[in-house]
Amino acid sequence: QVQLVESGGGLVQAGGSLRLSCAASGRTFSTYAMGWFRQAPGKEREFVAVTSAKGLATNYADSVKDRFTISRDNGKNTVYLQMNSLKSEDTAVYYCAAARWGPRITTPETYDYWGQGTQVTVSS
Numbered sequence: 001q002v003q004l005v006e007s008g009g010g011l012v013q014a015g016g017s018l019r020l021s022c023a024a025s026g027r028t029f030s031t032y033a034m035g036w037f038r039q040a041p042g043k044e045r046e047f048v049a050v051t052s053a054k055g056l057a058t059n060y061a062d063s064v065k066d067r068f069t070i071s072r073d074n075g076k077n078t079v080y081l082q083m084n085s086l087k088s089e090d091t092a093v094y095y096c097a098a099a100r101w102g103p104r105i106t107t108p109e110t111y112d113y114w115g116q117g118t119q120v121t122v123s124s
Helices: none
Strands: 004-007 010-013 018-024 033-039 046-051 058-060 068-073 078-083 092-099 118-123
Touching (some): 018 118, 033 078, 046 078, 058 068, 078 092
Parallel strands (some): 010 118
Antiparallel strands (some): 018 078, 068 078
């Protein structure tokens, strides 16, 4: 069982930065791939970024590549999402989630555990 709690969301102007954190409980955190997803009003949940269990592999959605960076600290049971050059279209609720790495690691259905989400609002 893994419990996830996101933090760090808020209101920021376009072009600004935010850093999201996701703190995990449980001793198995370091065995899970950790992903970030987001969901805007009226839209489906979409993949943002993922990091493998030891942080050696990452994958990003094209829409955030070169602007967002995912990282993790297994000693602190925490995964981060550094978001730079934010755009109004990045406005959404951001969720972290845990999964076993596999070929469908960018799909929400792959993930076993989810946090409650944190709101990110980018004003233009």
